[in-house]
Amino acid sequence: MTKFKLIRGLTTLVIVFFSVSILPPAFATKHKPTIAQIEAAKKIEEEKKKSAAISAKKLSSALGNLKKLAILAAEANKKYVSAINELAIAVRELNVATKVMEAAEAEVFQTHRDIGKLAVAAYISGSNMGGIENLLSANGPQDAIDTISLLDNLGSKNKVALERFKAAEEIAKQAKAIAVIAKERQVKVTEKVAVAKKEADAIRDAQQAEVDKLQAVQDKLQKELASARKVRLTLEQRRQLALLEEARSIEAGKVPNQAKVWRGGGPTGVANSRTTVDQRLKAVEFAKRQVLAKKPYVWGDEGPNAFDCSGLVYAAYKSAGLGWPIWDRLNSGLFYTYTKQIPIAEMEPGDLIFYSYKGTQSTIHHMSIYAGGGMMWEARSTKKGLRYSDIYSMPGMMPFAGRV
Numbered sequence: 001m002t003k004f005k006l007i008r009g010l011t012t013l014v015i016v017f018f019s020v021s022i023l024p025p026a027f028a029t030k031h032k033p034t035i036a037q038i039e040a041a042k043k044i045e046e047e048k049k050k051s052a053a054i055s056a057k058k059l060s061s062a063l064g065n066l067k068k069l070a071i072l073a074a075e076a077n078k079k080y081v082s083a084i085n086e087l088a089i090a091v092r093e094l095n096v097a098t099k100v101m102e103a104a105e106a107e108v109f110q111t112h113r114d115i116g117k118l119a120v121a122a123y124i125s126g127s128n129m130g131g132i133e134n135l136l137s138a139n140g141p142q143d144a145i146d147t148i149s150l151l152d153n154l155g156s157k158n159k160v161a162l163e164r165f166k167a168a169e170e171i172a173k174q175a176k177a178i179a180v181i182a183k184e185r186q187v188k189v190t191e192k193v194a195v196a197k198k199e200a201d202a203i204r205d206a207q208q209a210e211v212d213k214l215q216a217v218q219d220k221l222q223k224e225l226a227s228a229r230k231v232r233l234t235l236e237q238r239r240q241l242a243l244l245e246e247a248r249s250i251e252a253g254k255v256p257n258q259a260k261v262w263r264g265g266g267p268t269g270v271a272n273s274r275t276t277v278d279q280r281l282k283a284v285e286f287a288k289r290q291v292l293a294k295k296p297y298v299w300g301d302e303g304p305n306a307f308d309c310s311g312l313v314y315a316a317y318k319s320a321g322l323g324w325p326i327w328d329r330l331n332s333g334l335f336y337t338y339t340k341q342i343p344i345a346e347m348e349p350g351d352l353i354f355y356s357y358k359g360t361q362s363t364i365h366h367m368s369i370y371a372g373g374g375m376m377w378e379a380r381s382t383k384k385g386l387r388y389s390d391i392y393s394m395p396g397m398m399p400f401a402g403r404v
Contacts, residue, residue: 065210072203079196087189093182101179107171273340273403275322280350280404282320287312287369287377291386297379307386309367310335312379313352316369317404336364339402344391347401348372355397366394370401 275283295306302311313335336354347353347370355366368378371388379386391399 069203069206069210079199082196084193087186087193091186093185096182098179098182101176105176275317275320275350275404277348277350279317279320279322280348283313283316283404284349284369284371284377286316286319288371288388290315291377291388295386297382297385299382307379309379312377312386313367313369322404335367336361336400336402339404342401342403344399344401348403350404352402352404353391354400354402355394356400357397359398359400364400366397 290303290307290312297308298306299308300311301307303315307315335352339352342351349370349372351370353368353370353376354364355368357363357365366378366380368376368389368391370391371377374391376389376391377386378389380389
């Protein structure tokens, strides 16, 4: 997603959210929103555009910080990689210096032994070995050099041994100095690697925190958009429903005897309710238990292990005391004709809700039991099962209410 699209999208979310979620109380309580209320909503939307613009600026600034942090993170990572390579070189140099030093010290040890053997041989032969004893007891190469004049008193073999000893001591001294320097460099480079890693980690963490913050803003606005869209659709549906109910009431008034054509009911339903408040509440509790038990949806079933939409309604009211002949298993459309039809705004817990694509009995395809508070207990479908839902959650279908 580009920076421009992200800012534009979030700006839109903010506008929609403020324009719908901060409606005056009348918008939420009136059954049919008026044109004046809709115009007032538009005015609120205009007023909230400034807030959306401020949010867009903040988001733009955050995106700029994110780019800067990405550059710093890349630079810190380069330093870290360079320090790692430098450390590898320092380790190799230290290893080489250590091996050279160990070899030189071994040579010193060996020449020292050789001279010792010469001293023993001189002792056995009765030769003068005072000079050799002084050399063997010398404190380091310098003392050995100071007694070099003793070579005149030794044979050629002794002279070669002493020269080897002198050279080995010098090489060992130099190798040890190099090894010490290599070790110090390794320590410094190791510290450098640690610092580079700490810097890279800190920048990476800051970058991640910025990303998380932006994601949280986006997620929040997406959620608010979904909520705002639901509010808007609900208002529109309620207005459409109210207009349709008004039209149906006018039409029903033109044909006062139409209900007589139906046996026990008709397009406008029965005249009176056949249940008490207590029975309706018992039906609600039954439906609630089936949903909470997570029982499956099976078309044509009416319990006890599975239900379809009308099967759940039938079983709920049967458990509340209704039975044959006043209560039998029907499909949703026929159930509608055998209830006392009431406005959606007058529903009480236990009333039935019918859903139609065109606002006619023949296009009723679903029914549920009203739970109160704008919610219902229903057997939705094989995929979604039994559930507790908003009464306006059926896409593309208009709700109608009836009382058993």
